[in-house]
Amino acid sequence: MAETKFPPPKSAATATVGPNGGATTPFPPNKAQLYNATRPKYHPQPPPRRRRSCCCRCCLWTTFIITTVLLLATLAGVIFYVMFRPQKPNFTISNLHTSQFNITSTTIISKFNLTISTRNPNAKLTYYYDPISVFISSNDVGISNGLFPSFVHGTKNTTFLKTVLSSSGQTVESTTLTALKTEIKNKKSLPLKIQLETKVKAKIGSVKTKKVTIRVICEGVQFTPPAGKSAATVKTSGVKCKVDPRIKILAWTF
Secondary structure, three states: OOOOOOOOOOOOOOOOOOOOOEEEEOOOOOOOOHHHHHHHOOOOOOOOOOOHHHHHHHHHHHHHHHHHHHHHHHHHHHOOOOOHHOOOEEEEEEEEEEEEEOOOOEEEEEEEEEEEEEEOOOOOEEEEEEEEEEEEEEOOEEEEEEEOOOOOEOOEEEEEEEEEEOOOOOOOOOOHHHHHHHHHHHHOOOOEEEEEEEEEEEEEOOOOOOOOOEEEEEEEEEEOOOOOOOOOOOEOOOOOEEEEEEOOOOOOOO
């Protein structure tokens, strides 16, 4: 009996023989497998812009609000100036004479009588002054000090302020006293600077402003010390007094 031959399987894989001599199912051909072959390709994404856009909007709104406030304040200042034409008060030394002046080895003993005239040139502004501190110095050395009382300065009004100034009795360095004595000996006089400092507020109709510190500086006074115990009048003609408002913003004073 002729042996029947079977054609080989179509697959390239080779069949294996089982333990009982029977053929087993061949393994499928091996296929190369890629790691994460089905994973989509990574595309980098731009960072989110939401936070940045919020910051930009905040900056723009802040800038807009600050600009608007500054414009409104400027407009209000212009309107106020056009309506009221505010002017600073004027200060003038009317009279200054001394009845005592002596330089000892450690201190300066002095006594001055000072009269200041101040004028309010405004027709609609009334000034309210706190007590006014007065200092007299020569070459940055304190000579005498005193105080003017508080007062109300009406519109288009001239007021005369009088006070007595005296030395505080503080000890002064010997080199400073020697320099003052030398200047008196050589020039027969001393340059004096008179400084006033106070706080003032203005009233316009029924509205009052906040208090502003002002400083008045009068320079150009030539003082000749009296001989002995006789009083001496100080020449103040031609002396100019400058009014300097001290406006404080945060930590800066202008």
